[in-house]
Amino acid sequence: MTALHEDAVRALTDWTPDGAGQDELRRDYLAHLAERPDGMWRACLPGHVTASALVVDPEGGRVLLTLHPKVGRWLQMGGHCEPGDDTLAAAALREAVEESGIADLALLATDGRTAPVKLDRHQVRCAGKDRPENTHLDVQYVALAPAGARELISEESLDLRWFGWDELPADTDRSVRELVARARTLL
Template sequence: MTDTPRGGTVLLDDVGAALRDARPDGPDERFEQTAWLALLASTGDGLLRRTQAPAHLTASAAVLNEDGSQTCLVFHHKMRKWVQPGGHFEPDDTSGAQAAAREVVEETGLTGRVLGAPVLLSRHGAPCAPGVVDWHLDLQYLMVTPVVEPTPSDESPQVKWWPVGELPDNLASGVPELVHRAGQVLATTLRTPGTSR
């Protein structure tokens, strides 16, 4: 995506609200939240474009089943590691949660309910444009869906459910932390009916 998303102000407002609503755990996460909000304020919708350097926003989701015992991961062929489904914002996206849900559908065929604000904000190396874009600033959500057979895609030909206690060895950095945090959020949600986070 090289143009401004058609979601425009709505998407920009949602991403700002999602960043403010994220619940950082500790000083490192609080710093990331503050830095991302400052970048968004100074860059505006440019931060939503995949051409924005040295960093741009992406959206992903930890996909868990209803009791949090399993997670669906995709094999990232550039990195040669298992990751959660996710990717760049697209022109028709209207929110971070919707963008994450779209990526899950595109990469796994799974649909489900995205719960609340991002469970984690993850800054990690960007494989999309080495030497140009240094960082992906990933809004990481939680999606809950039944365990059904995922549908591989051209983008993600290897898709698999894993028990959260038996994740594969070749995981991308940060995936275990995301799955753990998403499980905590889901457990809290299950204990508190009527909450979205």
């Protein structure tokens, strides 16, 4: 087992989810990791753990979403864990910084501790359009942006855009809406 795998188990074990559905997902994620020493890596099929972060500007009352090139929808920043990631939280923060272009993001901490805020299990074709779908076991965090932060689009996005709490695009999926609502509640 890698240090990242051990950290993911610790983070999920220590996290107190909000509601029975989230607790069931947490238990499923932990079972996946118990069965799969490679469960953190993209090569683990048919599913693997991913890390994401919703970038929030609390003072501006807005969230930054990326128009994902493979999915074609507005999503939070996130993706696959990499060998250089020491912790699951570090993987989420790395993805948020890379995809937003905002270098001075900080993950939301509660009681002095960084912890996930939500889990989401979804199907995606991360291995290519001609390959079967994989299951992403996404562990979601909130990343705080400084007031007035300016995004910088990367090759991983078709577009980046700030949206007010109540001004998400009409076709925003349920999972992203729930993540935004959870972040708003926590802030």
